[in-house]
Amino acid sequence: MSDKYQGFVQTPIGKLLVKNLGLPAPARLERWTEGAPLVDGTVLVGGRGRLGDSLPELLDGLGIASVRSADADATSEGATYKGLVFDATGLTSSADLVALRDFFTPVLRSLDSCPRLIVLGTPPESVAGGERVAQRALEGFTRSLGKEVGRGGTVQLVYVADGAEAATASTLAFLLSPKSAYVSGQVVRVGATGTTKAAEVTDWQRPLAGQVAxxxxxxxxxxxxxxxxxxxxxxxxxxxxVPQAASELQSVMGELDGDHLVLDITAKDAPQRIAHYLKEEHGGVDVVVHNAGITRDRKLANMAPSDKGDRWQQVLEVNLIAPERITRELLDQGVVHDNGRIIGVASIAGIAGNVGQTNYAASKAGVIGLVDSLAGELTKGITINAVAPGFIITQMTAAVPFATREVGQRMNAMSQGGLPIDVAEAIAWFASPGSTAVNGNVVRVCGQMMLGA
Structure with a gap:
């Protein structure tokens, strides 16, 4: 589905109205294409902390060109940067926060289109005193800068636990590349829950080769x-x-040379059937993505148990109870391989709430609870994370009334809706073998929506 408003503001009349009326002017977001470099440009690296010295080598291993701010005249005429990475792990007091201004301010006008800005910090809960204060302050800084940067740019904060410095590659690869086009203002924790190590990725173009998802x-x-x-x-x-979608499912899986299983995930025996099929046909599974979901919207006062189809129970069964049961069965039977990935699809509604969606919001907040519940229990390198999409342009959202749809698309820092590919890219990052230290995270794919945390 196309964004007609975005196309209009690129016309001469549209540009004139944007300028004179102060209307939103969404930039055309760059998205990654197969075979393209992760970053088409240079990344400027600054800051003095635990990661600073190793960052250029790490980025070089990803094929990303970088230069340290101390080694170049960052403000020289004609210099442009596709990304900025600042190591703030060395900030130990409130007074040190001035280093953020000193690094970013001189180069913000030297950014290329759709730039990627990242601040690296230390999890506040792992330190104390003035250092904890300074590290927590990074969240306000990055979220505000995300709403300022414009031009399709994104800003993220990555808290890196002590000892997890070498496990940041997959996260930097995602957040610095066009794969994170619709992810901004997010806080990611690396190594904070579970292992601080990461499995080796031998091919960044095909990191899931040989795996089953x-x-x-x-x-x-x-x-x-x-x-x-x-x-x-x-x-x-x-x-x-479900059986009703069998023909479409078979068509898609046939095109992808994949496999398919037709069943209702809410069926009593669904977890056992899925576990048995994965073991018998594929020897287990490496990546589990709980994407299936439904909406049955109605205000709670009108959602009686006698309501046709029981709107409350249907939504909870599909969106939350089935993923819980399937996950537990796969783990109990040892179907998930070592260094496996469990990924849930939550929603911004589960964070900020939504009128007429008490059932849906409860189910999606429950997905976040499932991440919180299991992140500390999992062993053998298995991780659990979730994405929380905002307004994603699909056939379903195309049926939303025009005014509601326009508000949903514009109420974010990018003034536009996201695409299904944006959600998929975030899931692929979580799924990467290199993301072993990325555990217990819930990342919003919402263009930094103005609602919610």
């Missing part, structure tokens, strides 16, 4: 795009969907 709700929309991206990254995809 299960995707529920894979026949259309976001689920189909998740399947396509995981396949692009090398995985054999096993798509799951």
């Amino acid at each position: 299960l995707v529920t709700g894979a026949s259309r929309g976001i689920g189909e795009q998740i399947a396509r991206v995981l396949h692009r990254d090398g995985a054999t995809v096993v798509g799951v969907d």
Whole structure:
């Protein structure tokens, strides 16, 4: 589905109205294409902390060109940067925060289109006193800068636990590249829960080669795009969907040379059937994506148990209870391989709430609770994370009334809706073997929506 407003503001009349009326002017976001470099330009690295000295070498290993601010005249005429990375792990007091201004201010007008800005910090809960104060302050800084940077740019804060410095590659690869086009203002923790190490990635173009990925709700929309991206990254995809979507599911999986399983995930025996199929046909699974979801909107006062189909129970069963049961069965039977990935699809509604969606918001907040519950329990390098999409342009959102749809698309720092590929790319980052130290995170794919945390 196209964004007609975005196309209009690129016309001469549209540009004139934007300038004179102060209307939103969404930039055209760059998105990664297969075979392209991760970063098409130079990344400026600054700051003095635990990661500063190793960052150029780490970025070089990803094929990303970088220069340290101390080694170049960052403000020299004609210098432009595709990314800025500041190591703030050395900030130990409130007075040290001036280093943020000193690094960023001189170069903000030297950024290329769709730039990527990252601040690296230390998890505040792991330090005390003035250092804890300074590190917590980074969240306000990055979220505010995300709303200022413009031109399709993004700003993120990555808290890196002590000892996890070498496990940041997959996260930097995602956040510095066009793969993170619709992710901004987020706080990511690396090494804060579970291991501080990461598995080696031998091919950054196909990090999932030889792996098996299960995707529920894979026949259309976001689920189909998740399947396509995981396949692009090398995985054999096993798509799951209900009998009503069987023909579409078979078509998509056939195109991806994958496999399919037709069943209702809310069925009593669904977890056992999925576990048995994965063991017998594929020897287990490496990536589990709980994407299947439904909405049955109605205000709570009108959502009686006698309501046709029981709107409350249907939504909870599909969106939350089924993922809980399937996850537990796969873990209990040892179907998830070592260094496996469990990924949930939550929603901004589960964070900020939404009128008429008490059932949906409860289910999606529950997905976040599932991440919180299991992150500290998992062993053998298995991780659990979730994405929380905002307004994503799909066939479903195309049916939303025009005024509601326009508000939903514009109420974020990028003044536009996201695409299914944006959700899929975030999931592919979580799924990477190199993301072993990325555990217990919930990352919003919402263009930094103005609602919610």
